[in-house]
Amino acid sequence: MTLTIATTPYIDQKPGTSGLRKKVRVFQQARYAENFVQSVFDVLDDFAGQTLVVGGDGRFLNRDVIQTVIRMAAANGFGRVLVGLGGILSTPAASNIIRTYAAFGGLILSASHNPGGPNEDFGIKYNIGNGGPAPERITDAIHARSMVIDRYLTVDILDVDLDRLGETQVAGMVVEVIDPVADYAELMERLFDFDAIRKLIAGGFRLSFDAMHAVTGPYAHDILERRLGAPAGTVTNGTPLPDFGGHHPDPNMVHAHALFDRMFGSDAPDFGAASDGDGDRNLILGRNIFVTPSDSLAALAANAHLAPGYAGGLKGIARSMPTSGAADRVAHALGLPLHETPTGWKFFGNLLDAGMATICGEESAGTGSDHVREKDGLWAVLLWLNILAVRGESVAAIMAGHWARFGRNYYARHDYEGLETAAAEQLVSELRAALPALPGRTTGSLTVAGADEFEYLDPVDGSLSRGQGLRLQFEGGARIVFRLSGTGTSGATLRVYLERYEGPDGVLDAETPAALADLIAAADHLAGIPRHTGRTAPTVIT
Template sequence: MSKANVKVVSTKPYEGQKPGTSGLRKRVKIFQQEHYTENFVQAIFDSVKPEGFTLVVGGDGRFFSKPAVQKIIAIAAANGVKKLIIGKDGIFSTPAASNIIRKYKANGGILLTASHNPGGPDNDFGIKYNVSNGGPAPENITDKIYEKTKSISEYKLVEGPEVDLSKIGSTEFAGLAIDIIDPVKDYLELLESIFDFGLIKSFLHGPSGQKVLFDGLHGVTGPYARAIFVDTLGLPESSVQNCVALPDFGGGHPDPNLTYAHSLVEAVEKGQIPFGAASDGDGDRNMIYGAGAFVTPSDSVAVIADWAHVIPYFKGGLKGLARSMPTSGAIDYVAKAKNVEFFEVPTGWKFFGNLMDAGRLSICGEESFGTGSDHIREKDGLWAVVAWLNILAAANQDKPGTGIKDILLAHYKKYGRSFFSRYDYEEVSSDAAHKMVSALDAAIKDQSLINQTFDSATGEFAVAQAFVFDYTDPIDGSVSRNQGQVLRFADGSRVVFRLSGTGSQGATVRLYVERYTTDPSQFEKDTAEGLKGLIEVALRISKLKEFLGRDKPTVIT
């Protein structure tokens, strides 16, 4: 391509283009500002030097995705990118994109997603860069991108006709090779290589088979779910709902939890469906919910780890287990029983990726409905759903009629139960949130909370430890500080406070509460009942209501 074809556009920096743990997320109208998207894409290219690169491009299909893909094509051509692999119609679930990067040995990828955040012209958009292992860019790259956005003065592009994203096949744009591929095919093949689809199919169509309902929440997983559940496992079309991917997610909030996935909860309860599941906007989160049986993400990853031996991919054993710091300790007990290495990492999938690349981690999870393994370098919603079907199929071989609740109660009997919940206070005043965090930091620093006892409706809680969670990566030695404020109590209970970086405006304060018990009389209790007193104490210590002016959270999970 002649340099004469490259157009250099003068620009000025925009404030606040700092990528968080999952890229840059802002309102669509912000990305639509003149030069805004182009600035950020050029900053990525200035940081990674993509000359000769093969990059994967695609996303969750939310509003503004297709214009953004065209911008990326034009800028990539001007910056010496050799080849783009793009999902048909600009679509890739986040796990599928991670797999494509790894399978085709691409140098990285640009993912267009704001994950579980609402979509549409008045809602959110996002751009994330993934590296060659298929995982999110580490901080040294995101920091470099941010520095570039603060000083950018020009970006480069090649003008030309839009590339038709609707046709699978090879094409080119100003010397840039472009492969437009089926976004589902490779991912389905990956899952078929991991799980025992024959066993699952026999179980679902056998005498002890359970009715299944998957809810795509109008996110990207719709076509993937139909390929898995209807086309491959032979389930009826009624086994999937809300599986047409829409740019605004049907006006809903594509976050698979008890608050936002009410369409699944209502259908499962109404039809008394034994196995229900949902995924989020970009397909990396999941919720497992059967009639009368909700599986917390913390319990889900622990159960999958405990039953890993029935999944063909793990027949050789587990390398290690891990969870994010705020996630309950349920998986810790599994790691100890199996005598495998265990890690507690900050929130952010990239921390798991380092351990996986070093061959030290097999299965991991985050309490924010993210579960996965070393088959890719992102969390994977449909992987977790199929893992549960594989486990149920194996359990029913030994004991027909085994359901989700039976699996959970057997797990608690073996390991104890970690009652766990998360309270999200979304779009609160950033100033108020930081004042609350500062007050807690001061109490942690002077250790004034230690040995204090707090009354509650369910008994006393005595503070045993108070600290800020810092993490030193055992692979590369990098240090991540201020990853959450932790209070541990004498009975082993734990409370964590954390400011989230996944929202597009304001601040989100997350409160995590966990109480562990080995008392069988507690195993079937409602989560709210099991945590009532501890939540009272957490709110009192943090003075959250006074600081944030909120009587109740936006979401409880």
């Protein structure tokens, strides 16, 4: 029997760029998760009898909220729920499941690269029927509904056994616990030349993949070690844990330092990689070389034709605005359209559905293609391995050749995390007000050529997204972008993106901090970062 439970709104349930993310203790408040899930269901139409996909990255609270979603899905009229074994589904795998089984949509339970555990972070986001994150018109409607919600629907049943494959009846609805890896792994086998990668590995090529005790562990064990024949131990930290082993599952040089140490050590493997909490981000390393996410996007786009799934060429390349222009140069050389979007994978969905792009990427370590509607960490790793197998060169050699052909975009992101929200907003507000007067202003060796706030007119549906980042363009082509992140759960994070281009005949082997030193100083000066934040250095540099 359906139960109607009275509730009152919470005023803090506005989804960010990747759904609703809060501290676990916030989600543990009475009716908090229920309010948000019901708000999602209330703004959707015509899902009676349809299929809902549910799963997450295994973080603390994952199993509890899955049981809540199952009960509420039954009460609201869904006909079927597909849930990953143990509650596990990586974000790209969930997108694939939605598409493969023609589901109405899905709820992905994750806070991505944020830490997990009783005192850390949790999140929920809704993905639509194309497998991608809900567009702003839906997330805005969810937020509006959450502000007035007065009831939610549920059923009173025992918990579903999430650790046994098969079907269960729940108040007239079918719940099927599925293998979370199989469909995704089969998709990867269709896209990439597994035989070539197997031969590469069998010939002595060594790789190391750090799953960071997050969701990609089971996927990497199955694909890299079982299907591709990499030795046992290739995948480290491969068991998903509710607190990610006490670590921060963000694949960068700070939180994946053990992998960096391994790849820059005396007996380094040939290739190193990592993924994040929910499996949609990637870190790419060669022996003694870190490939920035922006450079990785460009190199993958330039070489994608070497993989069977992309042998016919690309329809276009898309990147988020803060991502470096390295991919632009590849697009120009290949005669492809280049699309510049706001940050957030949902903006790529329309382009992919319309056949306007094949490969997309963000500087925040997210890369993917039209095989799903999410960024995909293991996909990027496998495309790199396919390229390495075909070209027979090292990562360093491939990147050196890339820069010699296209030039090099020296690039870094400086994150100032845990700022007082008011101070961060004041910094952005003051800088926004100063934009009209900045052109012509000189700081150090740099002169501002243009300054604006990025907005995006979607070429597919005509929607306009404003306030997507403050941009300073300098004479000579260098630039700085300032954004407040929408992926944190407490305080504010200021992201500062720094970029300078060096042509193919220029200096291509400089250290990035030295190449960007004048831009770093200009960012501090023009935005008043030390004055507003009290910080003299970023928390994380990527």
